[in-house]
Amino acid sequence: MERALTDPQEFQVFSKKLFDDVDTDKSGSVNRRELRHVLNAVSQALGKPLPTENEIETLMITLDADRDGKINFQEFQDLAKVILETLASK
Numbered sequence: 042m043e044r045a046l047t048d049p050q051e052f053q054v055f056s057k058k059l060f061d062d063v064d065t066d067k068s069g070s071v072n073r074r075e076l077r078h079v080l081n082a083v084s085q086a087l088g089k090p091l092p093t094e095n096e097i098e099t100l101m102i103t104l105d106a107d108r109d110g111k112i113n114f115q116e117f118q119d120l121a122k123v124i125l126e127t128l129a130s131k
């Protein structure tokens with residue numbers, strides 16, 4: 042998985058797979074419920090406290106560059122990068 046940090050092609054594969062996993066209703070975008078779900082899973086994997094609703098809201102606003110209330114694949118890649126770096130540095 043660490044290769045995805047340095048290899049853009051590997052990163053594409055990693056982020057696409059993660060996006061598909063997170064987008065459980067296969068709508069093509071990630072809503073707040075799905076975002077909360079993945080953040081909870083990552084927090085649990087790291088043994089950290091679960092994110093608060095405020096933190097989820099803030100992240101949602103930060104990621105949602107086109108302000109349509111959903112995170113599309115383009116927008117999701119920023120989060121995928123953070124998740125990858127976090128898990129890799131564990």
Ligand SMILES: [Ca+2]
Pocket residue numbers: 104105106107108109110111112113116
């Ligand atoms: Ca969006």
